[in-house]
Amino acid sequence: MAKFQLRWGILATGGIAETFGRDILLNPVTRGIHDIEHVIVAAAASSSQSRARTFLDKIGAPSSAVAYGSYQELTQNPDVDIIYISTPHSHHYQHCMLCLEAGKNVLCEKAFTTNAEQLKLVIRKAREKKVFLMEAVALEGMDKINSGVIGTVYRTFADLSMLSTPESLPDTHRLVSPKLAGGVLLDTGIYALTWIFQTLFTTQENPAPPTVLSTLRKYRLGTDEQVAVLLTFPREVDGDAHGIATASVRTSTDPDGRGTAGPAVRIQGSKGEIQVTHPAFRPTHTKIIFTDGKVEEKEWPQPGPGLGSGWYNGFRNEAGGVLNQEGEGHGMFWEADECAFALRDGRKESQHQSLAESLLVMQVMDQVRAQNNILFPDEIETTDYPIAI
Numbered sequence: 001m002a003k004f005q006l007r008w009g010i011l012a013t014g015g016i017a018e019t020f021g022r023d024i025l026l027n028p029v030t031r032g033i034h035d036i037e038h039v040i041v042a043a044a045a046s047s048s049q050s051r052a053r054t055f056l057d058k059i060g061a062p063s064s065a066v067a068y069g070s071y072q073e074l075t076q077n078p079d080v081d082i083i084y085i086s087t088p089h090s091h092h093y094q095h096c097m098l099c100l101e102a103g104k105n106v107l108c109e110k111a112f113t114t115n116a117e118q119l120k121l122v123i124r125k126a127r128e129k130k131v132f133l134m135e136a137v138a139l140e141g142m143d144k145i146n147s148g149v150i151g152t153v154y155r156t157f158a159d160l161s162m163l164s165t166p167e168s169l170p171d172t173h174r175l176v177s178p179k180l181a182g183g184v185l186l187d188t189g190i191y192a193l194t195w196i197f198q199t200l201f202t203t204q205e206n207p208a209p210p211t212v213l214s215t216l217r218k219y220r221l222g223t224d225e226q227v228a229v230l231l232t233f234p235r236e237v238d239g240d241a242h243g244i245a246t247a248s249v250r251t252s253t254d255p256d257g258r259g260t261a262g263p264a265v266r267i268q269g270s271k272g273e274i275q276v277t278h279p280a281f282r283p284t285h286t287k288i289i290f291t292d293g294k295v296e297e298k299e300w301p302q303p304g305p306g307l308g309s310g311w312y313n314g315f316r317n318e319a320g321g322v323l324n325q326e327g328e329g330h331g332m333f334w335e336a337d338e339c340a341f342a343l344r345d346g347r348k349e350s351q352h353q354s355l356a357e358s359l360l361v362m363q364v365m366d367q368v369r370a371q372n373n374i375l376f377p378d379e380i381e382t383t384d385y386p387i388a389i
């Protein structure tokens, strides 16, 4: 049977686009997937065409891949089925609308948009154009991790804190700049919130949105550098469940890089708890501790071409990060595979992370920002489109 081929366009050529590009160029057979394939047919850099060409060469894209010096041109390429958007989240609203208006399917990096009002319009546009739309935040393996083995879940703690020194970054860096919707909530806090939603919300039959209490510590530019969010999920049958989501750039979930500090995520239920090792965006180890004393540990290695391949991937920027082991994928191909399966099967959403859940998480982040007076400039909060930012 012929493989289903998904033809990608990459919009923006920064750090995570490189990681994504390398991952999806890996043969899906290395992860046991035989019926789909990914092809990168084009990439666009806003700064110059030569930057897009350099990017394509660097990740090892086929020489036939087209390089553009503007995002608009990319959206007009008829050979592009789906566009991966990897600009800073301040720009996602404008760029999602650009791609959707052109009738393209979209995989957009997290955080989906700057605020929930923007996301509502993006979802509406995708439905109007009858195209696929997904936020690149899905957590692979969640269904296996989260399969009810610990009974009724009452509480989830989740932290994604990666120590860096904001002072060492230029004030224009996307992690700290208000103009680029900087701050730890939208950058890593979103993963902590996603763990909480996936364990306390998505698992419920008729889930109700949580109430939200929060506090945060601000960086000198007015963006958040440390945040704590307390969520209460009302449940008809089992009573309230609590989620505690935290994120920081002043402290680390894993200060020595060896897991000594313990788990990044703890999902606690009536029969025990599931612990997930840092980092919460790419978990590779879990431990289940049952109340009867039994302990089950499991590795979830990311597939790839393996040791001896001389192939490396990972994510590193000025704020930190590490390369993965030789031959080990980063795990971004799972999201790309889900896009391929969805388009092959005629689905317009991910089956792992619904658009309704992405919107609720965005609404929670709006509430946290409102409670703590985190404001971004009007041009990136607006729902006007198109505007130049």
Ligand SMILES: NC(=O)c1ccc[n+]([C@@H]2O[C@H](COP(=O)([O-])OP(=O)(O)OC[C@H]3O[C@@H](n4cnc5c(N)ncnc54)[C@H](OP(=O)(O)O)[C@@H]3O)[C@@H](O)[C@H]2O)c1
Binding pocket: 011, 012, 013, 014, 015, 016, 017, 044, 045, 046, 047, 048, 051, 086, 087, 088, 089, 091, 109, 110, 111, 136, 174, 180, 186, 187, 281, 315, 317, 389
């Ligand atoms: N899933 C993950 O694990 C993960 C990890 C890191 C980041 N992210 C997300 O991915 C997005 C990009 O992060 P990144 O670390 O790749 O950022 P980055 O390295 O700064 O790259 C951002 C890219 O966007 C383009 N861009 C367009 N307008 C821009 C503007 N006004 N200011 C800055 N850049 C602009 C840039 O230029 P060109 O168009 O010329 O290329 C650049 O290549 C963010 O939303 C972030 O939250 C996800």
